[in-house]
Amino acid sequence: MTTFEERGTVHAFRDDALGEHDAVGLAAAIRRGEVSAAEAARDAAERVRSVEARINAVQTHADVPAHIDGAGGGAFAGVPTFVKDNTDYRGLPTGHGSAAFTPAAARRHAPFARQFLSTGVTVLGKTRLPEFGFSPTTEYEGAEPVRNPWNTGYSAGGSSGGSAALVAAGAVPIAHANDGGGSIRIPAACCGLVGLKPTRGRVVANAQGRRLPLDVVSDGIVSRSVRDTAAFLADAETYWRNPELPPLGLVEGPSGRRMRIGFLLDSPNGVPSDTVTREAVTGTAATLERLGHTVEPVELAIDPRFTEDFLTYWGLLSFLLGVTGRTLGADFDRRRMDGLSRGLREEYVRSWRRTPGMLRRLKRTREAYAAAFRGCDLVLSPVLAHTTPPIGHLSPVVSYPVLIERILAYVAFTPVDNVVGTPSISVPAPGATADGLPVGIMLSGRPGSERTLLEVAFALEADRPFRRVQDV
Template identity: 80%
Template structure:
């Protein structure tokens, strides 16, 4: 255990154009003329330089960042980053992989265009583990992304680079996406708000829309509930899915009291550790004090779900291995990291199970919906245990040990990706003995982002999130 005196905390908060503003506050200051977008971009770039040597969060810097020509939007002037698995015109898209040399993108990805429509100023791209497979942002032959709350620990994954920069105060928000927990896991590790939207709430993800089960949703990581709400409202003004209820701008809690289901141990049999269990239980007590009704719930999920999701995960690695030249002519699957290779090899041993795996994964929606009869949201941990130290989940760990560790850690988030419902990670009131944040997770019915955000506003007001600059 690391003592408080030994911990290494990194943040960039200071007396500059960004101050201690969140994205909504900063955009307001720009609109009022208190600071200019150019000043904000300059000072944000300086903040990034101040922390980057210790966090290793940035993949690509833009030398002279500027808003899109004529950019307006609710977040106009807010500096941010795009995750390096999403195309940004002119910048290479590396997907965190050493298996190929990335080329400059010929156009913005559809989500990039939607993100830019909010008025943000992109400063560059953030690092992720290879193809987003890992719940930690670590590499075989490069420095890991480190957690700004304690640099000896993981920042989570796969959106670990984005999480580290937001948590450290370098930028107020950053792009993230989630195919098995990759928004919610780094949010939990870094004390942030991380909402995986309903499938189809934002424009379809360019990488996963052609897959038999579309598991990836794009969003942001933020330090305040209102920033996440503002992003979703801005995204909706660019494009709204007519199959989902309109969201609009959520600005605070609702008066309606909710029926909350409580699930502390994972349906896959993984027992939650004591610190995380205490954080979730404490949140449930707070909800009851606020007038909500909380009672235990069970999820009727096929007992083969974990194995099925792992097979699907392996199928993705296999497909990347055989289609990799689309990333670059020098793609060599032998240079993929240990986790990617292990997933692919495991899939090749079990590929005949694929039709049954796909049928069962698609049926998960009905079983999950049954848990919501009589409920509005379900409260669970984000992860089965607290944030691990650097190296525990690194891709150099032998695959049998590594996958066992991952399954004992990522025990709650993947079901939301298969079902496609919204799921939100919030910082719990308590942290670990090492001073690290712990996340709790609220999941709702498809299209119920408003309910989740209203509840998050209420909890944030009742128990303000811990701030790294106060340590």
């Protein structure tokens, strides 16, 4: 009999307090008194220990009280989870995945951390990310990579790779993630999860983003079920709601509304998707048509310079970090930043004169995006241009010219929604790659259209339940 170890698959599912519950199910079991919040935290910590040597997903463990009150408010009261290590959590250092400085313990929770905690979760620690969240894989120059639970020879995605690996492996039901160019949706696609990047301003803004000329980052979670993501957004809204966006409320399943859905197979800037990815999108389009929706090709005519402009903006972020890094740690040394960060910064130094035009063009992307939606409610596309790469393909030890070419050939769809500020969700497609890895598809919508995205995601999940790593 083939074992998980031999096949490169790893998971922590077992007969304990967590069972096979998603976060909604576990919270309900805690409310009913079937298990306690303390038992859930204890068993989740044991699950983490059982898989961590294989997936390397945890940055820091928190001191969890022996007595946890799971009877408090919040949709996820008593549910164990992790916070991504680019977000301050009081008492734990925030290292941003970087070896360029030594972080001190945070004195207070970040605004989004407070919103996340309002859902009732129990934080067990912080998850790993690539340096400053710049990479679509969670790999390092001098440390072990985060590995994909479906096949540990492959990437778990990035930048929320540690969170995605823990959730996919069954160590915790949900985990914090954030997305500045695909960093929720990419690891969700790699690890067979649901990952929704909310509309800009749907959740509490992150402090760093407010200081940037264009805030591209949104916070959220990765989950194994659509209902967990829906419950998170609904409960987060009870803590704080943006009056400039339509209220969301709790989405509990598909709607009866028939929609017009556009679809893209290749990137608007001409990056072709591979065969497996194309089949996932066309198969999903056929499913949506069978469910009564109208699906037809759509054109997203963004500026041909979009990729170059986004790369310049990416370089600007690395340049600013190099200049202001001592605010993160007194010993910050930009020379210790990894090869991707250094390459982005050096490229920006050569092209900084493009900055005013780059910002103008990126901000105008919303016009082309709005035009694509004049005849449709949502757009279906790949999350990534090709399937999950093996560990090493996108490592920061790869020479920068080769690495950036590989990244741009991979991350070809997700950044548009970050620039425009629109919501977008990754959900698993049926089937798998030849190596057993999941493939994600992406649905994107107009600003404030999370309800529509969730309703369609619920319909896809109900039509064919998502594959589970414990069944492989």
